[in-house]
Amino acid sequence: GAGVSQSPSNKVTEKGKDVELRCDPISGHTALYWYRQSLGQGLEFLIYFQGNSAPDKSGLPSDRFSAERTGGSVSTLTIQRTQQEDSAVYLCASSSRTGGSYEQYFGPGTRLTVT
Amino acid sequence: GENVEQHPSTLSVQEGDSAVIKCTYSDSASNYFPWYKQELGKRPQLIIDIRSNVGEKKDQRIAVTLNKTAKHFSLHITETQPEDSAVYFCATYFGNEKLTFGTGTRLTIIP
Numbered sequence: 576g577a578g579v580s581q582s583p584s585n586k587v588t589e590k591g592k593d594v595e596l597r598c599d600p601i602s603g604h605t606a607l608y609w610y611r612q613s614l615g616q617g618l619e620f621l622i623y624f625q626g627n628s629a630p631d632k633s634g635l636p637s638d639r640f641s642a643e644r645t646g647g648s649v650s651t652l653t654i655q656r657t658q659q660e661d662s663a664v665y666l667c668a669s670s671s672r673t674g675g676s677y678e679q680y681f682g683p684g685t686r687l688t689v690t
Numbered sequence: 691g692e693n694v695e696q697h698p699s700t701l702s703v704q705e706g707d708s709a710v711i712k713c714t715y716s717d718s719a720s721n722y723f724p725w726y727k728q729e730l731g732k733r734p735q736l737i738i739d740i741r742s743n744v745g746e747k748k749d750q751r752i753a754v755t756l757n758k759t760a761k762h763f764s765l766h767i768t769e770t771q772p773e774d775s776a777v778y779f780c781a782t783y784f785g786n787e788k789l790t791f792g793t794g795t796r797l798t799i800i801p
Contacts (some may be wrong), residue, residue, distance in 0.1 A: 608789070618734070618779060618791040631788060666733065677722050679789060681733040 577601070579682035581667050587688045588657055596652040596685045600669030607650050608679060609642060610666045618666065624650065625672065657689045696780050696792030702756050704800050709748045711795045713780035714762040720782040723756060723763045726791075737778075738765070767797075775799045 588594050600607050609621040620634040624644040627660045635641070639657075644650040654661055664686050666677040693716040703709045713723075724739035738761065740754045743744045751770075756763040767774055780781050780792040 617793045620790065621790055631789075648766060675788075677724065677739070677783065678736050679724075682737070683733055 576623055576679045579669050579680050581665075581682040581685050583685060584683065585686045585688075587690060589662050590659060590689055591653045591656055593653065594657055596620035596654075596687070598650045598652070598667030598669075598682060599682055600648065600650070600667070601671075602648075604671050604680075605647070606669075606670040606672045606679075607644055608668045609652050610668065611636075611663045612666055612684070613618065621652070621656050621665075622667070654687075657687075662687055662689045694780060694782055694790050694792045698793060698795060698796070699793065700796045702798045702800055705770055708768055709765075709767045709770055709774070709797055711765045711778055711780070712762060713764070713782075713792050714760075715782050716761070717784045718758075718761060720761075720784060723754065724781050724789075725754060725765045726763065726779045726781065727776045728779065728794075734796075740753075753778070767791060769788045770799045772799050772801060 579601055582597045586594055605626045607624040611621055622635055622642045623631040639655045642650060642652045664684040666684045667682045670679045673680045694713055696713045701709055705768050721742040726734040727739050728734040729738045737769055738749050738754050740756050751768045753766040768772055775798050777794045777796050779794050782788050783789055
């Protein structure tokens, strides 16, 4: 079946502009995660959605970052007033979290460049 | 707080030799320990995982060992091949179901 998809694959924006990144998780997966990966670095947790529960926003680096998940499926990550340090690959992952399954399936990522 | 330490950060191994990457974690309640492989320019993918009720799990040339008392787990790759070159991340779930990743190990297989 279809895996996790993200759009756009690449985004170049000017400093100060807002951007929206989209994630389509695997159908039926109740858990959805956003991570940020700077060049050559590890995976920085941003936010976690699980079903209808309140999201875990503990990883968001500033109030310029926000995320929504509509209808328990598609998610958008919004970065307002982008800064150069926001340049990174933003990865989305989903997980079924049922039947003892913990595996996270990652999307291809969105490469964000802030000029 | 939640913490996963991973060593080494880089590792070069002659083709055919073994590679070992180690991670330590802080929360004794952690019960699931996956390893992800990320090839250059690609997304991370799960290669093996282990739960806290077993001490070792093997899948062909890859194995993971877990020592819950010492709170560390390791990835072992035997008979390494060029396609094993990648960045490897360990991870563990903490009580709030958030998967915390280690900082990664860049493995290079020397032909």
